[in-house]
Amino acid sequence: MLKPKQYVVELFAAMALYGLLLVGANMVERATDPHGPVKLLLNLVPMIGVLVAAWVILRHLWRMDELQRRIQFHAISLSFIGTALITFGWGFAEGGGAPHLRAFAVWPIMGALWGLGVAVASRRYR
Secondary structure: OOOHHHHHHHHHHHHHHHHHHHHHHHHHHHHHOOOOHHHHHHHHOOHHHHHHHHHHHHHHHHOOOHHHHHHHHHHHHHHHHHHHHHHHHHHHHHHOOOOOOOHHHHHHHHHHHHHHHHHHHHHHOO
8 A cells, every 4th residue: 555654754764874874984984094995885885775765666666556657657767768868968968078977967867857757747647
């Protein structure tokens, strides 16, 4: 059964975990100045929170009814295609002098397009 309030609480907790791990890992890195594999592992620690958030989102999608899943499918499709077009086009633009697009910019693009896709698909099924 779909419980939106439970989803919001779980997602907020996952993002709080991510934030704590990010701050903690940064503090440890500054205090210890690690090198090599230790530095790499320390920088990957916040991914634990991201993986928990991904699990929460997937569980929420699995609990949706057919109409909600259809709306999400349309939104995710728009997000996937839009992100691919923007990042691919930006890659060509870099050859023409545009600044480098860091990988950290991809998720905000994808998330914004997903939100836009939900709004568009929701209106379509009213």
